Amino acid sequence: MNESFMTGFDRIVERAKKVEKPMRVAIAAADAENIVRGAFLAQDAGFVEPILIGNGNKIRAVLENIGQADRDVTVIDASGGDSSVQFAIEMINSGDADCLMRGNSSTRDFLMPVLNKSNHLIVPDTLVTHINFLKIPGLERMVAISDVTLLINPPMEARKQVVKNMVKALNAFDVEKPNIALLALVEKPSYHMRDTVEDQTMVRENEKRPFADCNLVGPIAYDLIVSKEAARLKGYDCPYCGEFDGIVVPNLATGNVMVKVLQQSAGADGFG
Secondary structure, X not given: OOHXXXXXXXXXXXXXXXXXXXXXXXXEOOOOHHHHHHHHXXXXXXXXXXXXXXOHHHHHHHHHHOOOOOOOOEEEXXXXXXXXXXXXXXXHHOOOOOEEEXXXXXXXXXXXXXXXXXXXOOOOOOOOOOEEEEEOOOOOOEEEEEOOOOOOOOOHHHHHHHHHHHHHHHHHOOOOOOEEEEEOOOOOOEOOEHHHHHHHHHHHHHHHOOOOOXXXXXXXXXXXXXXXXXXXXXXXXOOOOOOOOEEEOOOHHHHHHHHHHHHHHOOOEEEO
């Protein structure tokens, strides 16, 4: 297990500081205090150059509210015509920005231009998924959770791609052969719950003909994912309980609610 992934965000920030030059981040609909504050913290740390795009008056009001009205930062008024998201994408395609970030826009308004093939952001024949990385109080390591934004009720083949994308993302944090849990209500397959049967099928397939380089376990309930003690009390024999790096959820509602509950009620910090 990579130490930086276990200890949370601090070591990841330290790693980001080692970039050769700050990444130019185009923040679409940048009239959101929390987003702007975070961007400025990254800028002060030396690895981000924020570009604030959207309604200029609203962005300047945010800067005023957080005491940053005099800060030397690029503000681009894109309140008319195409959406600020489209404007930010065009900046990336023209080489004037390196990375796209969502600000105060709805999920739909942000994703529609991103998924538009004419914008050339998506690699052909790939499934786009969203991954949240959370530091949950009581757990020693960060946990990746997916998909919590895009796939409403994904079939098994799509969930296999979710696993692949998660493993790739974890590899980027130097986590080799991560432990991935397929979250379910129960740990025993039941034909009354389609996802549990699919989980078992995916695990067996990955053992025989690996589609992702990971230790894949499922179906498995949340308490067993996060707690060795819960596994001991239930007699669940799995060496990865309490040490999972990623959780693949069965559907969008489960993942989205799970992340929001952990962040709003359990004090989890995260990024995605």
